[in-house]
Amino acid sequence: FLSHPAYAAREGVKEEVLAHARDDDLVYVPNSAGLRNTNVSYSELLAEFAEWSHEMIRLGKGICIELSVSPEDKSNAFALQRLKELGVDIFGANKTSFQCQGGPTGPKAFTPKDLVAAFNTRLLVPDGTTAW
Structure with a gap:
């Protein structure tokens, strides 16, 4: 661009x-x-x-x-x-x-929790557990 x-x-x-x-x-x-x-x-x-x-x-x-x-x-x-x-x-x-x-908001515009909620998928978190 x-x-x-x-x-x-x-x-x-x-x-x-x-x-x-x-x-x-x-x-x-x-x-x-x-x-x-x-x-x-x-x-x-x-x-x-x-x-x-x-x-x-x-x-x-x-x-x-x-x-x-x-x-x-x-x-x-x-x-x-x-x-x-x-x-x-x-x-x-x-x-x-x-x-x-990204852009003005930085590279972490969305937290993992927000992404999971948006996509309704399972997420492996750093402590080895999963979240929905």
């Missing part, structure tokens, strides 16, 4: 990553020397994600994305629009297949 939390707050880096995706169809990632060209086609990456998403949706599987993905963010909006053109509408037609976690 062109805004990994590791650089999302660094506007200059984010703008440059977006420009390379939009103008050069290439994925760039930050490194200690600036940005590194991964030599991966952004279009191919999106197509692969879209194909995988379609398959997961067909199988009735949920897809978890980063909570900080937002249609108001310029970089995210670019990625979301391109995915929409490939038939994956994360915040629209396909929204029931996508859940968000």
Whole structure:
């Protein structure tokens, strides 16, 4: 979605990553020397994600994305629009297949107890017992 939390707050880096995706169809990632060209086609990456998403949706599987993905963010909006053109509408037609976690709330957005309640499944807890 062109805004990994590791650089999302660094506007200059984010703008440059977006420009390379939009103008050069290439994925760039930050490194200690600036940005590194991964030599991966952004279009191919999106197509692969879209194909995988379609398959997961067909199988009735949920897809978890980063909570900080937002249609108001310029970089995210670019990625979301391109995915929409490939038939994956994360915040629209396909929204029931996508859940968000992490982001500003941290990597532990849900406690094990909350997940068990949500999925009504059995959970092995650290002391070796199980919980429903």
